[in-house]
Amino acid sequence: MDMISSKDIKGLHIEPTSKCNAACPMCARNLWGAVTSDWLVEKDITFSDLKKMVSPEFIKQLDYVVFCGNLGDPIVNPELLQMVEYVQTHKEKYNAFGFDYHEEWGHDPYPAQINIHTNGGIRNSDFWYQLGEVMGPNPNRVIFSIDGLEDTNHIYRRRVKWKNVINSVTNFKRGGGRAVWEYLVFKHNEHQIEEARKLSEDLGVDEFLVKKPIGWTQTQENVDTIDAFEVYDTDGSFSHYIEPAEKKEWKNIQVINKYVLKKPMLENAEGKLDFSLMTHKQKHFTQWEIDGAKDFDEKIDAKCMKKETEVFISYDGSVFPCCFVGSSYYNVNNNSYDYEFKKLVEGLGLDSINGVKHGIEKVIDEVWFKKVFPKYWEGKNKLGVCGMFCGKKDIIKSIRENERDV
Numbered sequence: 001m002d003m004i005s006s007k008d009i010k011g012l013h014i015e016p017t018s019k020c021n022a023a024c025p026m027c028a029r030n031l032w033g034a035v036t037s038d039w040l041v042e043k044d045i046t047f048s049d050l051k052k053m054v055s056p057e058f059i060k061q062l063d064y065v066v067f068c069g070n071l072g073d074p075i076v077n078p079e080l081l082q083m084v085e086y087v088q089t090h091k092e093k094y095n096a097f098g099f100d101y102h103e104e105w106g107h108d109p110y111p112a113q114i115n116i117h118t119n120g121g122i123r124n125s126d127f128w129y130q131l132g133e134v135m136g137p138n139p140n141r142v143i144f145s146i147d148g149l150e151d152t153n154h155i156y157r158r159r160v161k162w163k164n165v166i167n168s169v170t171n172f173k174r175g176g177g178r179a180v181w182e183y184l185v186f187k188h189n190e191h192q193i194e195e196a197r198k199l200s201e202d203l204g205v206d207e208f209l210v211k212k213p214i215g216w217t218q219t220q221e222n223v224d225t226i227d228a229f230e231v232y233d234t235d236g237s238f239s240h241y242i243e244p245a246e247k248k249e250w251k252n253i254q255v256i257n258k259y260v261l262k263k264p265m266l267e268n269a270e271g272k273l274d275f276s277l278m279t280h281k282q283k284h285f286t287q288w289e290i291d292g293a294k295d296f297d298e299k300i301d302a303k304c305m306k307k308e309t310e311v312f313i314s315y316d317g318s319v320f321p322c323c324f325v326g327s328s329y330y331n332v333n334n335n336s337y338d339y340e341f342k343k344l345v346e347g348l349g350l351d352s353i354n355g356v357k358h359g360i361e362k363v364i365d366e367v368w369f370k371k372v373f374p375k376y377w378e379g380k381n382k383l384g385v386c387g388m389f390c391g392k393k394d395i396i397k398s399i400r401e402n403e404r405d406v
């Protein structure tokens with residue numbers, strides 16, 4: 001396998017925070033849309049630390065920066081504006097191609113130079129106006145995750161207030177930013193797509209993207225067994241189900257996890273969900289299950305080892321070769337491969353991948369690309385998480401395909 005180095009990195013994915021105003025039921029940061037997961041540490045990356053990790057020279061080599069993450073909403077970070085300005089300043093100064101994409105090509109590169117993903121439910125009008133001014137119309141954009149209309153958005157985007165979302169989009173557009181409305185389709189909102197599209201036009205939104213959510217399980221090949229996702233309130237009472245869309249065109253089922261463990265008994269004597277029983281799921285794993293993760297694929301086609309790769313910085317300044325393994329480290333879920341990866345990082349020591357201490361390039365070059373991964377993509381040492389995402393099933397590809405406007 002040809003070795004690449006940090007000089008080949010073209011994309012940077014930053015998770016500015018692990019905090020969020022919402023509680024989406026299928027998000028890693030909380031349990032069934034009710035309470036925050038007990039393993040989650042709520043923290044922001046500081047602007048000062050970001051500058052230690054990401055130098056102007058490093059920004060210069062990038063084609064794009066994504067502010068998103070696995071565990072929080074970027075907009076919550078109190079220094080996000082400064083971070084965006086910092087990237088923007090050095091992108092303009094050091095733009096790798098030295099020209100305005102839109103003017104030269106008549107279209108923008110995908111992804112745009114700076115992308116921010118948000119539920120849009122927080123921060124005041126001034127903030128959104130300023131963000132619009134800082135980002136400008138091109139080639140940057142804010143992707144608002146709005147899954148329905150006033151009567152449905154909160155069914156999945158729990159705790160997000162509709163009037164805040166409308167205020168955020170309106171003021172961001174007023175400031176001159178480019179807005180994308182991204183609409184995840186479920187059973188409860190599949191009838192509102194055209195109405196939402198029309199509203200997006202009225203608000204001056206630039207793009208309206210409809211996405212099929214991933215995560216519904218198909219337990220046997222060719223058997224259409226779609227799970228509904230249970231949602232609970234903070235006291236453990238059942239609230240409602242999130243169900244996949246019924247229309248064929250919006251359905252998306254796929255095998256996400258071959259090694260789902262049976263849920264432990266979670267109800268207490270009153271029949272309510274006892275969240276404390278969800279703690280430390282990793283203790284349920286056996287060696288057999290960890291070894292089982294290695295059966296995923298014979299070959300791993302590592303996307304992080306290709307030219308123009310993207311790297312990931314998590315909310316605590318740790319640097320990972322991609323957000324998928326980043327997620328595995330923090331969110332040891334029902335998967336033995338998460339557990340396996342967490343053990344690997346613990347063996348390395350979290351300190352060794354700290355971007356604030358060592359700088360992003362050093363972590364990528366000296367830890368991940370040279371020391372760790374080549375050893376874990378071959379033979380018996382193959383990592384389950386990499387087999388899952390970069391093996392034959394190629395879940396990354398299917399996720400990317402789901403990001404298209406459909």
Ligand code: SF4
Nearest residue numbers: 020022024027072119
């Ligand atoms: S808005 Fe994003 S980070 Fe917040 S709960 Fe929903 S999916 Fe998770």
Ligand code: SF4
Nearest residue numbers: 302304322386389390
């Ligand atoms: S899943 Fe593994 S092999 Fe694939 S991009 Fe991420 S770190 Fe690389």
